[in-house]
Amino acid sequence: MFVCICNGITDKDIQEVVRNEGAGSVRELKKHLAVGKDCGSCVKAAQRIIDNTIIDETLFQNVG
Amino acid sequence: MQSQSIIITSLNTVLTTELTSINQYFLHARMYKNWGFNKLNDQCYKKSIKDMKQADAIIERVLFLEGLPNLQRLGALSIGEKTEEMLQCDTKFQLAQIEQMKQAIVVCEQEKDFVTRQLLVEILDYEEEHLDWLETQEYQIEQMGLEKYLQAQL
Ligand code: FES
Ligand SMILES: [Fe+2]
Numbered sequence: 001m002f003v004c005i006c007n008g009i010t011d012k013d014i015q016e017v018v019r020n021e022g023a024g025s026v027r028e029l030k031k032h033l034a035v036g037k038d039c040g041s042c043v044k045a046a047q048r049i050i051d052n053t054i055i056d057e058t059l060f061q062n063v064g
Numbered sequence: 065m066q067s068q069s070i071i072i073t074s075l076n077t078v079l080t081t082e083l084t085s086i087n088q089y090f091l092h093a094r095m096y097k098n099w100g101f102n103k104l105n106d107q108c109y110k111k112s113i114k115d116m117k118q119a120d121a122i123i124e125r126v127l128f129l130e131g132l133p134n135l136q137r138l139g140a141l142s143i144g145e146k147t148e149e150m151l152q153c154d155t156k157f158q159l160a161q162i163e164q165m166k167q168a169i170v171v172c173e174q175e176k177d178f179v180t181r182q183l184l185v186e187i188l189d190y191e192e193e194h195l196d197w198l199e200t201q202e203y204q205i206e207q208m209g210l211e212k213y214l215q216a217q218l
Contacts, residue, residue: 001142001153002141002144042140045140
């Protein structure tokens with residue numbers, strides 16, 4: 001789904017940056033994506049996706 | 065006076081959701097239209113217009129109660145990328161809204177504002193109907209498979 005409507009950024013776009021670039025905060029995310037740069041109403045949702053992606057990754061590594 | 069402002073506050077939260085709903089369904093409608101899914105477009109377009117009428121009724125009620133309707137605040141839109149996800153986003157939205165409306169109705173009962181209560185019950189009724197429509201779509205996708213379902217929406 002679209003997380004940042006102002007800039008057309010999806011949850012998958014964010015997950016990719018977290019996985020490939022290791023972004024762990026919205027500030028780091030902003031270096032790669034324009035997320036939250038307009039109205040800012042998507043920042044909370046973006047943070048939640050970062051957190052969940054990191055949790056998923058950690059679980060994956062623990063199992064591996 | 066005190067009791068009136070509780071009603072106005074809860075009417076304003078309901079209003080925020082309706083204003084959000086107008087935009088969410090309007091965008092989803094036109095995304096469907098762009099893909100040629102005319103039936104889904106029609107349904108969502110109508111929903112959006114209905115939300116505008118519901119918002120209008122709430123705005124008038126707040127003004128009648130001598131409050132200021134909050135047209136500034138807008139909730140976050142939940143916009144899917146594909147049909148299935150769009151239907152899921154709308155379902156989640158409806159469930160949250162229905163919960164919120166029930167809370168607002170309880171407030172009306174506590175404050176004995178039966179006119180506002182009736183207005184909210186009418187809106188709730190329509191919102192439940194739309195949730196039912198959404199659940200039907202999800203059931204059909206499950207039964208027919210996505211491809212056949214989408215063919216039926218042209
Ligand atoms: S929705 Fe992301 S900046 Fe507006
Ligand atoms: Fe509505």
